[in-house]
Amino acid sequence: MYALCNLAIVPLRFEPSDRSELVTQVLFGETFTILEKKEKWSRISLAADMYEGWIDNKQFTEITEDQYKKIQESAKFYCADLIDYLTGKNTLIPVSLGSDLSYLTFADINSQELTFDGTMITGIQPKTxxxxxxxxxxxxxxxxxxxxxxxxxxxxxxxxxxxxxxxxxxxxxxxxxxxxxxxxxxxxxxxxxxxxxxxxxxxxxxxxxxxxxxxxxxxxxxxxxxxxxxxxxxxxxxxxxxxxxxxxxxxx
Incomplete structure (x- = not known):
């Protein structure tokens, strides 16, 4: 199973509990593989760095394997503003620096028709x-x-x-x-x-x-x-x- 984060900043924890240690964060637009799914929590592996942990099932949305591959193979676009927001159908979602906005260009995945008018960065930049x-x-x-x-x-x-x-x-x-x-x-x-x-x-x-x-x-x-x-x-x-x-x- 595959999924993406559709919220601003979601905690990834060491164990399936809100009291467990924060091991990293999942930012908006990041995709991942679901390794194990329980009633309230799922153990996942982030696509970007293969980092594993537990995420609350209420804080992501599942996508198909084809959609997952489409996102992985697409050019990456990241939010370059400290804080900005996405707008959609009666929706306002805050996003922070480094959020992955790549999937917004795919109508079959971006069902909320979210749009972003802020600054984005893409491609390989000079080391300087x-x-x-x-x-x-x-x-x-x-x-x-x-x-x-x-x-x-x-x-x-x-x-x-x-x-x-x-x-x-x-x-x-x-x-x-x-x-x-x-x-x-x-x-x-x-x-x-x-x-x-x-x-x-x-x-x-x-x-x-x-x-x-x-x-x-x-x-x-x-x-x-x-x-x-x-x-x-x-x-x-x-x-x-x-x-x-x-x-x-x-x-x-």
Missing amino acids: NLLQTAFLYLNAPYLWGGKTPFGIDCSGFTQMVYRLNGYYIPRDASQQAKIGEALSFIEESEVGDLAFFDNEEGNIIHVGIIMENNYIIHAHGKVRIDRLDHLGILNIDSGRHTHKLRVIKKII
Whole structure:
């Protein structure tokens, strides 16, 4: 079975319960495969990154396999505004930055005849555009599992910045660290490269986007800008290192 998210921001949980941990969010227009369906909850796999979790059955709409394939094979159009809305038959649906508006062009899927008059982004953008997109999330509060300007975690931030520019990377920092080309020194990096940080056990726990002149933008308390050196992230407010640098990766 296949489905798409027809609401603004839907929680995907670790277990089939409203009290369960938020593992990520499903934004408007995202499609997924239903792996298991219960009375109130379904376990799904997101098409964009194969991330799995439990979603409330009241918060999505099922589509056919042909419709699912049609959406997957179509060009992607994403909402490029911080917040906007869709209008339809007696309907008003808010959508946030990064929502997938691709299916709106298909009359057999867009039964509500939803339309969008805001700004959209499509296709592969230059690497230099990554930082411009990242700034749209500046000061977004940290939220474990979040993917929007109203709450986002470190890897959700990097994933969404890359996705809006036409590049698809995994959801978690530990997964993102496994792709791309490792660089030996900060001086070799370019704006838009990713820096990864580990804990005392050597596990990757954090990621950020490298800026010019040894600065980094990342989600820590909020999406913020700090200094980056060979030790890690130097918080510009406290003057202390908050994360230990593990590796820098050139993804594109």
